[in-house]
Amino acid sequence: MDPHEVGIYIHRYITDLHRAPLSLDIVHMATTLGFPYLLCLLCLSGIQSVVAVSGLTRPFLPVPSLTQIRDILADLEAPIISALTERTNLATPPGLYANGGAELMSYMLVRENAAAASGRYDYGKLEYPFTLPIIPPDIATPSNTFPPGRFHEDTYTGNANITSFYINSLVPFFNSSTSFFYHLDNSTYDIDAVFNLDATLLALLSHRAHIGKIVAETKYAGNVAEITKFIKAGDSTSILVAITNTTQEAAVYAQAYKATSGFSSGWLQAGALVPTTFNSTLEAAAHTLFQELIAITSEIEVQYLLQRLN
Ligand SMILES: O=C(O)C(=O)C[C@]1(C(=O)O)C=C[C@@H](O)C=C1
Numbered sequence: 001m002d003p004h005e006v007g008i009y010i011h012r013y014i015t016d017l018h019r020a021p022l023s024l025d026i027v028h029m030a031t032t033l034g035f036p037y038l039l040c041l042l043c044l045s046g047i048q049s050v051v052a053v054s055g056l057t058r059p060f061l062p063v064p065s066l067t068q069i070r071d072i073l074a075d076l077e078a079p080i081i082s083a084l085t086e087r088t089n090l091a092t093p094p095g096l097y098a099n100g101g102a103e104l105m106s107y108m109l110v111r112e113n114a115a116a117a118s119g120r121y122d123y124g125k126l127e128y129p130f131t132l133p134i135i136p137p138d139i140a141t142p143s144n145t146f147p148p149g150r151f152h153e154d155t156y157t158g159n160a161n162i163t164s165f166y167i168n169s170l171v172p173f174f175n176s177s178t179s180f181f182y183h184l185d186n187s188t189y190d191i192d193a194v195f196n197l198d199a200t201l202l203a204l205l206s207h208r209a210h211i212g213k214i215v216a217e218t219k220y221a222g223n224v225a226e227i228t229k230f231i232k233a234g235d236s237t238s239i240l241v242a243i244t245n246t247t248q249e250a251a252v253y254a255q256a257y258k259a260t261s262g263f264s265s266g267w268l269q270a271g272a273l274v275p276t277t278f279n280s281t282l283e284a285a286a287h288t289l290f291q292e293l294i295a296i297t298s299e300i301e302v303q304y305l306l307q308r309l310n
Pocket residue numbers: 070073215243244245246248249252293294295297298301
């Protein structure tokens with residue numbers, strides 16, 4: 001066991017209060033970790049109660065049914081398209097996303113530090129920061145084997161893929177020369193407004209994509225034998241095939257299209273001075289976005305399952 005795994009094990013040990021007989025775990029840890037580490041763990045157990053009151057415990061989180069999760073995903077489409085519509089309406093200063101979006105990431109770091117302090121990225125929230133480390137994963141122990149249907153935290157986040165997709169594929173759609181934040185001084189750019197919407201959109205995309213973890217858990221619970229075989233073989237291609245549902249993907253595109261035309265016709269019917277290409281730009285951006293979002297969600301599902309039996 002490498003030091004990282006030991007760290008994870010220690011964290012798991014002191015934060016999991018839903019435990020079966022302690023003696024069982026002690027025997028297991030002694031054989032797995034060796035006696036020096038065991039001694040260390042026993043010392044740490046003294047602060048278990050402190051951890052408990054500080055809210056670091058990891059509850060048993062059963063996942064909802066696939067139908068319920070898909071409804072949740074569907075309900076997240078309108079907020080995503082709404083933020084996308086607002087962002088498309090803001091002019092982008094040239095070079096704003098240079099160096100892989102370094103300036104945007106600095107902006108987000110400040111927000112994410114505040115968000116982390118308020119517990120936004122805690123266990124089971126399905127919110128993962130772009131600029132901070134994520135919470136340690138779960139590791140099954142003899143007293144908690146994580147039965148199918150119970151959420152299992154893994155180490156994967158799709159946020160690097162989301163950032164890269166956002167900057168390279170989505171930002172080019174944000175080519176409006178005028179801004180819908182009206183400025184009396186005739187200025188065009190409002191960097192804080194732009195980054196604020198970027199951060200909102202990125203967080204929404206990330207949350208939606210990481211719900212893939214519970215989609216994966218539900219699918220695992222519904223097909224334990226086959227998926228376990230693929231996990232044990234490390235066969236990511238077969239896992240991807242097992243979790244893919246093209247009929248559902250078509251439904252997602254249709255819903256996204258409906259939301260997009262609703263938002264764009266709202267702007268047009270209101271007589272807003274949108275550029276003539278506004279409608280088609282928004283539709284193209286939404287299509288690209290959902291295509292990539294499904295791919296990133298699927299990858300999160302695959303990575304989650306690959307670690308499911310850890
Ligand atoms: O609904 C599912 O079954 C999912 O896995 C989610 C999702 C999506 O991102 O919307 C991803 C992959 C599937 O091919 C279909 C849809």
